[in-house]
Amino acid sequence: MKPIKVGIAGVTGRMGAAVLFALRDTTGLTASIALVRPGGEKPDGIALAETLDAFLAGCDVVVDFSRPALLAELAPACAAAGKPLVSGTTGLEDATFKALTDAASRVAILHAPNMSIGINILRYLVEKASETLSADWSCEVFEAHHAHKVDAPSGTALRLGAAVEQARGAGAVSYAVEREGETIGFHEVRFAGPGERIVLAHEALDRGIFAQGALRAALWVVDQPPGLYGMDDVLALKSG
Numbered sequence: 001m002k003p004i005k006v007g008i009a010g011v012t013g014r015m016g017a018a019v020l021f022a023l024r025d026t027t028g029l030t031a032s033i034a035l036v037r038p039g040g041e042k043p044d045g046i047a048l049a050e051t052l053d054a055f056l057a058g059c060d061v062v063v064d065f066s067r068p069a070l071l072a073e074l075a076p077a078c079a080a081a082g083k084p085l086v087s088g089t090t091g092l093e094d095a096t097f098k099a100l101t102d103a104a105s106r107v108a109i110l111h112a113p114n115m116s117i118g119i120n121i122l123r124y125l126v127e128k129a130s131e132t133l134s135a136d137w138s139c140e141v142f143e144a145h146h147a148h149k150v151d152a153p154s155g156t157a158l159r160l161g162a163a164v165e166q167a168r169g170a171g172a173v174s175y176a177v178e179r180e181g182e183t184i185g186f187h188e189v190r191f192a193g194p195g196e197r198i199v200l201a202h203e204a205l206d207r208g209i210f211a212q213g214a215l216r217a218a219l220w221v222v223d224q225p226p227g228l229y230g231m232d233d234v235l236a237l238k239s240g
């Protein structure tokens, strides 16, 4: 069977480069084309397109790690071209989420603020702990990332907090953020009760884990009907 052709958005960035690298070793997928800005940096090792039309014509599925402004254009273009989209871009505003939701009525879209397998298992454990602990336990989500990260708290921290608030009500979580050096990603959820504490944590040691998660999602999403999906769906982590 021919490998599925992957188009990369954000290829000149840290994550885009990790996706291109991970594609070398991913059975069933091939690096087909990358979207770059006209006159921008031109990475080696993959065909390049400067327009969305040329980009989408050259791939079967899109993997995006870029910025919300690009994702807001990419999602409707994928819907129009019938190309499934996997996006890990974070810091989305409501309008960009709406663009994803609208596009998901026509094509399969997977958006996840953290594609690592470990962090998705962490979120599942946090959800279970939140459902079980009594109301006198407080909760803080702490996250640390490299100094270049734009959004804060991270999309992952907000999603962990949302898992807590879903069980314990709005306002049940406080956040703490650190931006320093080259930390790839550290998330810790601290539950404090009367006389005891539970700490659940995940540390990303290599950017490759997000790229591998995104490529696992790309292999999965190409067989899905239109809809908005998350890594829970890929990993079959059921809530409740």
Ligand SMILES: NC(=O)c1ccc[n+]([C@@H]2O[C@H](COP(=O)([O-])OP(=O)(O)OC[C@H]3O[C@@H](n4cnc5c(N)ncnc54)[C@H](OP(=O)(O)O)[C@@H]3O)[C@@H](O)[C@H]2O)c1
Binding pocket: 009, 010, 011, 012, 013, 014, 015, 016, 036, 037, 040, 041, 065, 066, 067, 069, 070, 087, 088, 089, 090, 091, 112, 113, 114, 115, 116, 210
């Ligand atoms: N979901 C996850 O697991 C996960 C993991 C890590 C990071 N992230 C998120 O992924 C995103 C990218 O992270 P990063 O560290 O790779 O960032 P980065 O190194 O700054 O790279 C951003 C990329 O997006 C491109 N880009 C931005 N705006 C664009 C536009 N309007 N048109 C075309 N290209 C545009 C940049 O191209 P230029 O070089 O031309 O500017 C660059 O290739 C961020 O939102 C980050 O939070 C998600």
